[in-house]
Amino acid sequence: MKISLKQKKLKNGLVSLYLEFYKGSYVDKNGKRKHQREFEYLELYISQNPSSQDKLKDQETLKLAEEILAIRKADVIQGKYQIKNARKSKIRFLDYFEQLKEERYNSKGNYGNWDAALKHLRKYCHPSTTFKDINENFIKGFKKYLDTGARTKSNLELSQNSKYSYFNKFKAALKEAYENGYLEKNLLKSVKGFDQGESKREYLTYSELQALTKAKCKYEILKNAFIFSCLTGLRWSDINNMTWSEVRDEDSGSRIIFRQQKTDGQEYLYISDQARELLGKRQSESERVFTGLKYGAHFNAEILRWCMRAGLTKHITFHSARHTNAVLLLENGADIYTVSKRLGHKEIRTTEIYAKIIDKKMKEAANIIPELKV
Template structure:
């Protein structure tokens, strides 16, 4: 293994310092060479915005610190290679290690936010100076019990089933990684039984409701176009928001979008309808965003609700409801579940099967199977 200190340029005239763990390469079944690398982001930055003496001196100190961490990682690798027990690691502060793993996920906002929120409950549960040699079965089970019985939201209500599921899984991922990194002597993750994931309600629009939304006024035309486009394509907000014209292909037999999903990083080839293509508008420069001026936040979310009210719809609709709407409309109009799963970019079919439950025609037929009663009130 090669352990190297590297720099990554950022937009704000800074360079992020990180350590690359190069583990060689393998040949994939497709015959391509795949390089095996892991990365540790140090949360240390070189400032390139100024050449003043104070900035240069601070950059030197930062670089020295990064080089010292590199030396430690190299020494840890040698200890592991020759099976030398590293007692220093077991004395490492557990919360500091959790924070380090959280920061490594800063490029994925949704995942980072979940790690951050879970970390707040972890801090509330355990002492600030707890080290890995104090992490045992009782600690693991105790944290699960804390989430289940004592943890509260900011508004003082108990955590939902899915929130407990998410937060505890971040904790389990942390201790699992700690075992791999030799901070723990045993894989106590096996003792950390996960919460069952609750089935959440997926709010969606019917075809007639979507038609009313299409006819109703929306304060922001770009929001209206993007939302309806999501209803017709199933694209997430994140993929709609960052879509660029280079990803949109106008071909002889129709239009398609070739993009990499932000959430899963999977490469997708999504054919879209003529109407969905018309919502994208006139083609501009390849590097320009398709939907310019979209802003994620409470203001736009509130406008979606006001737009719904203008259309006579009282459901709590969010932008993500457009994706649910797409899945339901496809299934109602005859698309098979495998095609819908592929269009939505789901990794597992069971994720898509939730939508099949929504439109269960047999259940609808059963609702009317009992003959009408002669009711006198």
């Protein structure tokens, strides 16, 4: 592989410095030669027509780019001849994990899991631990800590899915460290991870939701937002941040065009006439649809009190409204692919959990008929 320092002129009068990794060429099935190149943009810039003041600064920038080029070439040589990189083995593991966490900042849900895993690693791992200190016993020790020693903020044992998630983040960090030369060998081969647990998804039946709509809720905005979630499947974060610019009233009906907070994916969601009525009269485009909605213990407690007034004993949270939407759609004939798309799931297997709930209800229905006296 050949690594070169390249320059690209930009429209703003600057020159972008980047590295080209040339990995050779091959002839495709049509007889055309294809060249394999990868690029690393250094985010370093020099002037196209430097002034006398810029020349010295540009020389320093070029020198820095050439030093990075030398480091990349050295990394390739170390990998080719299996030369141990002593510098990388002395990097502190927690610092490395922190860096990987920050790289995932724009992925909100994923970032939160990495942050939670790091908090537990700080309790288990000594701050001075470097990659040369990491072995199979270290990995097994962290797994045992998650399984038997780790506690939540409420001093409870971690759920099965929390163990599964945190250990997976830990494994992902070690895998990346091995691929980038911080570890000499893959230590994960002999360590089995946690099995993923199937979380209970509390939901409301149609009759329970009907009872809830008739019951008094102290906060009308909370009641409307919760029922809106039951009818649309939208998450709390998307409902809370929804502005009138995202609500489109069209000839064929109404729909919400928004960027999903959890996945950052652009979504186009048609809503029923009844769901649209819950939004009320259109306001200015920048104004939030559900003004005054707050997330916290006070509103969560009111949801439980509201359920009690409706005669419901289930432990319902705002997120239960999303589960309710999925179950009601499937019960009333929607196919699982459509439900998956409406909920914004990336994988169909996430939606299949709701299909299992419906199967259980079918089994329950088999015993509804009173026993015959034979």
